[in-house]
Amino acid sequence: MRIIIERSNLLKSLAHVHRVVERRNTIPILSNVLLKTEDGALRLKATDLDLEITESVAATGEQEGATTVPAHLLYDIVRKLPDGAEVKLSTNADGNQMTVSSGRSNFRLQCLPESDFPDITAGTLSHAFTIKAAELARLIDRTHFAISTEETRYYLNGIFLHTIEADGDLKLRAVATDGHRLARAEMAAPAGSEGMPGIIIPRKTVGELQKLLSDGEDDAAIEVELSDAKLRVTIGPVVLTSKLIDGTFPDYQRVIPQNNDKALTLDRQSFSAAVDRVSTISSERGRAVKLAVSDSQLTLTVNSPDSGTATEELAVGYDSDDIEIGFNARYLLDITAQLTGDEAVFMLADAGSPTLIKDGGDDATLYVLMPMRV
Numbered sequence: 001m002r003i004i005i006e007r008s009n010l011l012k013s014l015a016h017v018h019r020v021v022e023r024r025n026t027i028p029i030l031s032n033v034l035l036k037t038e039d040g041a042l043r044l045k046a047t048d049l050d051l052e053i054t055e056s057v058a059a060t061g062e063q064e065g066a067t068t069v070p071a072h073l074l075y076d077i078v079r080k081l082p083d084g085a086e087v088k089l090s091t092n093a094d095g096n097q098m099t100v101s102s103g104r105s106n107f108r109l110q111c112l113p114e115s116d117f118p119d120i121t122a123g124t125l126s127h128a129f130t131i132k133a134a135e136l137a138r139l140i141d142r143t144h145f146a147i148s149t150e151e152t153r154y155y156l157n158g159i160f161l162h163t164i165e166a167d168g169d170l171k172l173r174a175v176a177t178d179g180h181r182l183a184r185a186e187m188a189a190p191a192g193s194e195g196m197p198g199i200i201i202p203r204k205t206v207g208e209l210q211k212l213l214s215d216g217e218d219d220a221a222i223e224v225e226l227s228d229a230k231l232r233v234t235i236g237p238v239v240l241t242s243k244l245i246d247g248t249f250p251d252y253q254r255v256i257p258q259n260n261d262k263a264l265t266l267d268r269q270s271f272s273a274a275v276d277r278v279s280t281i282s283s284e285r286g287r288a289v290k291l292a293v294s295d296s297q298l299t300l301t302v303n304s305p306d307s308g309t310a311t312e313e314l315a316v317g318y319d320s321d322d323i324e325i326g327f328n329a330r331y332l333l334d335i336t337a338q339l340t341g342d343e344a345v346f347m348l349a350d351a352g353s354p355t356l357i358k359d360g361g362d363d364a365t366l367y368v369l370m371p372m373r374v
Contacts, residue, residue, distance in 0.1 A: 001037050001065025002090040005057065007081050007102065010042075013057045014075045016215075016238055017046040019208060020053050021071040029116045032068035035089065035098075036114065037061045042089075045117070046071055051205055052120050052241045066114040067091050069098050077107050120241060125225040125232060129192030131172075133235070134218035139174040140210055142185035142365045145334045147203050148178035155247030159206055162198030163189045170194060175252050181331050182252060182368040183338070197228040200245035205231070212238055256368055257356050260347035264293055265317035268344045268360070271298075272336040274312045278302045279329035281310040288326040288372040293318050293348075302329070303374075325351045326374030335367045 017033055025031045034045040042059040045052065077100055078087060085102045091111065092099075100107040140159065148156035160175045170189040175182065201209075212235050213222075223234040226244075233240045275289055282304045290301040298316045303309050325348065336344060341361025348355050357367040 001035070001061075001067060002063040002088070003037050003042055003059045003061045004086055004088050005042055005059040007078060007085040007087050008083070009057045009059075010087055011075075011078045013042075013044050013055045013237075014071075014078055016055050016212060017044045017053045018071040018075040019211070020046045020048055020051050022048055023072065029068065029112050029118070031070055031072075032112055032117070033071035033074060034066065034068045034114060034117045036066035037064045047118060047120060048204075049118060049120060050202065050243045051208065053208065053238065054241075055238045057237065063090075065091060065095075067095060067098055067111045068114060068117050069109045069111055073109065074100070081105065120230075120243065123230060124227060125230060126227045127192060127196040128223065128225040129190040129196075130221050130223055131190050132218070133213050133216050133220040133222050135187055136222055136224070137210070137213040137218075139172070139185045139187065140206055140213070142338050142362075143174045143176040143183040144203075144206050144210065145338065146176040146178055146181050146183040146367075147206065148176075149203075150178065153179070155200060155245060155249055158200040158202045158245050160198060160200050160249040160252070163193050163196055175249070177250075177252060177255075177368075180328065180370050181335065182255060183335075183365070184252070184256070184367070185365045187364060196226060198249065199226055199228065199231060200247060200249055201231060202242065202245055205240070205242040208240060209233060212240065255354060256366070257347070257349060257354050260349040260353070260356050262320035262323060262348040263318070264298070264346040264348060265343055265360075266298065266314060266346070268336055268339050268342060270314055271344065272333060274300050274314055275329055275332050275336070278310040278312050279333075281307045282329070287329055288374045289329045289332065290324060290326045290374040292322075292324045294322045320348075323348055323351065324374075325355070326372040327355075327369055328372055331369055335369065338365070338367070 036043045041056045043056045045054040081102045088101045090099050096111050098109050098111050164173050171186040172189040173186040175184045225232040231242045278300050281302050292299045298314045301311045339359045341359050343360030345358040355369050359365050
């Protein structure tokens with residue numbers, strides 16, 4: 001193969017695909033990116049056997065062909081070439097080496113044959129729908145922080161995406177939980193999503209989707225295809241194919257409190273800053289912060305046996321019985337970081353029951369947070 005391509009175009013595509021490649025691999029071919037020329041374009045593909053990303057980019061092809069080269073090495077080389085440069089990629093007659101040349105720079109890389117490169121074929125995908133990039137990004141952004149990192153409960157290691165009937169309308173809903181907190185975001189179900197299986201999108205796939213969506217236009221149309229085992233998302237020239245988590249997501253509806261009647265309304269930014277300040281006294285970010293609410297005043301307290309005590313008071317909206325409740329400071333900060341409105345509403349029951357947190361600027365999201373003993 002022999003092609004010429006603009007450095008900026010090649011770098012952008014390599015940035016998308018090389019992230020999938022693990023730094024350490026026991027299977028050498030998985031460290032490589034597949035490069036294939038066809039119809040005046042260069043097609044790049046990388047995989048870790050669970051997740052695959054392909055992208056096509058315009059190139060001037062002098063001779064068609066295909067090979068695989070170390071992904072991170074090629075990315076680093078192209079990244080260090082000067083802006084505006086043209087890059088020439090060519091393989092030798094044996095196909096075991098590829099020359100990367102630009103200006104006075106020349107690199108010779110070892111290749112592995114294209115025939116060894118794995119393909120996680122998507123198979124039959126039963127459902128397909130189109131969604132705006134901004135809508136898919138919102139579902140992911142509002143929930144991803146609550147994905148569990150506990151490998152033993154592998155079915156919580158992703159976002160549960162499903163359709164559900166709510167208030168007489170069909171919704172597309174994303175849910176994530178780690179057992180301590182739960183995040184739920186929803187939108188009107190797009191045409192074609194009716195009857196789709198509930199799927200659990202793995203954490204790594206969620207992270208790659210976030211990055212790909214942030215690179216594109218908010219109003220771009222994203223094509224989503226899925227079955228109960230695979231997911232394929234097409235974002236412009238990029239196609240992401242992923243295996244799904246094979247497990248049953250728990251009945252999250254049971255943990256969303258329905259009868260919390262004590263409404264605490266507070267300024268989101270002031271509250272977040274106050275939690276951040278008082279939790280400084282603690283060496284562990286997971287230390288509990290106590291919220292004591294009386295009349296229209298909230299007192300935040302953190303006690304550290306090593307460092308001392310911190311308190312801060314805030315004016316809030318509250319007209320129920322006095323209550324004291326403790327929360328993990330880091331979890332409070334994570335949730336308030338997702339809120340978009342100026343106000344946050346905490347629906348409380350008692351010191352031992354889950355609290356419902358609503359976003360004053362977004363009715364389509366809600367959060368549940370388990371209390372801590374203080």
